[in-house]
Amino acid sequence: MATTEKADNQPEPGTGPTERGRGENSRGSKVYRLLLERMRKGELKPGARMREDETAVELQVSRTPVREAFNRLQARGLVESTRGGWTVAEPSRAQVMELYALRAVLEGAAARFAAENATPVDLVTIDLALKAFIACPAEEQALAKANIRFHEAIYQAARNDYLLRMLEDLNDSLALLPSTTFTMPERAEGAVAEHRAMATAIAARDSDAAEAAARTHIHQARDARLRMIFCAS
Incomplete structure (x- = not known):
């Protein structure tokens, strides 16, 4: 069975998403909702570039839930995969x-x-x-x-x-x-x-x-x- 990164096992208390698993309380789901809320508020504007490693550091989680969150956003057409990271989609x-x-x-x-x-x-x-x-x-x-x-x-x-x-x-x-x-x-x-x-x-x-x-x-x-x-x- 694959092992998780240290940040997944020993998160800072109260500093970011902490639950494990794949449900709505998982880290990936919480990161997804955080990023989605930033889009709704206009904090992440169309064309904004994001990197998995930088987002992981900011939210104090590993890259795994961040990648999961970006993949979910991509499936909904809200972000696009670009060289070296992700970009908030710009509707035509x-x-x-x-x-x-x-x-x-x-x-x-x-x-x-x-x-x-x-x-x-x-x-x-x-x-x-x-x-x-x-x-x-x-x-x-x-x-x-x-x-x-x-x-x-x-x-x-x-x-x-x-x-x-x-x-x-x-x-x-x-x-x-x-x-x-x-x-x-x-x-x-x-x-x-x-x-x-x-x-x-x-x-x-x-x-x-x-x-x-x-x-x-x-x-x-x-x-x-x-x-x-x-x-x-």
């Missing part, structure tokens, strides 16, 4: 279009299911998230966070764990896109109206209108993203 324009096309379908389904399954508490949560977005300061990162909370309220109200996992995977890929569409001056005002239409349809239990409003919302976000891409070209 075609991939951006594919992401938004799928997002319109999934967000539409989430809104439809929310209209059908939301509890009274869910409806209150969605309404509070809407009001928080409306009252949010006109600052792009604050708007982006409030937008995520609004959508997450709808995801929870949908009551579909499989859909939730698919949306989480998709949103991890969207996190690789540079900046946020709220850098576009008109985007926040448009999103307010779009969010209100979604929340109103869900509260009215109108599943067709809820799905249509969600799809319109994502199409508008896609168009804003494309304007960002072409303006940067």
